[in-house]
Amino acid sequence: MRKREKLLRIFFLFLCNGYLLFHILLKVKLLLYKTVGTIKYIIALYFDKPFIERIGLSSKLFPTPNHKNLVICVSCVSANNGLSVSLTDCIPDLHYIGDTQCFPLYWYDSNDTDIANLFNQETERPMDRYVRKDGVTDWILNTTRKQYGYKVTKEDIFYYVYGLLHSPDYRTSFATDLKKSLPRLPLVEKADDFWTFCKAGRELANLHLNYETIEPYRKCxxxxxxxTNKGDKMNxxxxxxxxxxxxxxxxxxxxxxxxxxxxxxxxxxxxxxxxxxxxxxxxxxxxxxxxxxxxxxxxxxxxxxxxxxxxxxxxxxxxxxxxxxxxxxxxxxxxxxxxxxxx
Structure with a gap:
């Protein structure tokens, strides 16, 4: 009861100051609620304190609606349906595909040096308050470059991972491990195979992210x-x-x-x-x-x-x-x- 009363006091405090509506609109983001194969239900999400006590690490992946990112989502080790994998460009629900674990292309670190000047008209834009960091480490970049050549980028590695996670051979060979732990991905021996998985990952990402603009299937x-009547339209x-x-x-x-x-x-x-x-x-x-x-x-x-x-x-x-x-x-x-x- 005390917690509820505290929340009500906070609510009316914001309301009385004419701040609540503006704050909610500012903090509303898109939430990837559930997967429907490649199809996702997108809902509005109020994503900030004080109403969400534990916002987790999602604030580092999508700090504002203007900060773009890609996140590979895999099902938790306890999933009954085996390994599931998907890709999203917005905040995923915890149970998006089972108990979801996320691996981002980027993450954002807050730069609070100008917080004191937050209400100054000359302060930096919100986009500038966050420093983008790579989700792919320098160590794996250097390792893959030594093995496959120095044209490899961190984005290539990200899409390689997405491609490899779809490999039937990988899923079959590591089926037992995938029931006990999150995916641990090997580096393939041949450079040609690495680039093939990378290309496949990009193609799959395009399909799974942009399903609403993909051409409808024409061969059926x-x-x-x-x-019944002239002038009727198809229902x-x-x-x-x-x-x-x-x-x-x-x-x-x-x-x-x-x-x-x-x-x-x-x-x-x-x-x-x-x-x-x-x-x-x-x-x-x-x-x-x-x-x-x-x-x-x-x-x-x-x-x-x-x-x-x-x-x-x-x-x-x-x-x-x-x-x-x-x-x-x-x-x-x-x-x-x-x-x-x-x-």
Missing amino acids: IVQFAPL YHVEKIRFGKIDSKTSDKSVIHYNHAITITGIPAEAYEYVVNGKSAIEWIMERYSITTDKKSGITNDPNDWAREHNDEKYIFNLLLRVINVSVQTVKIVKRLPKLKFK
């Missing part, structure tokens, strides 16, 4: 029900996306019924091989992009609301096709990765 067939409203049926007990994953009027056929089987957090990206979309009502609160979650608000009625439909394409391309990249043998 989309069947539209005939319109892209979604309630629950379902697989086709071979019989009453067996699903046909090559067929997806988007709604009563739209059916997608010819979905390749390999699209379902891209699995994150125990489920394929396509199945995450089908599960999450459906109308649901919470039993306790009675609140209805309608994914069509976002499409209506942004005047893009085909958003969910195109998103599904984009995720199919992302999945197919991810599987192709993974299958092209160099074969690895570990002693």
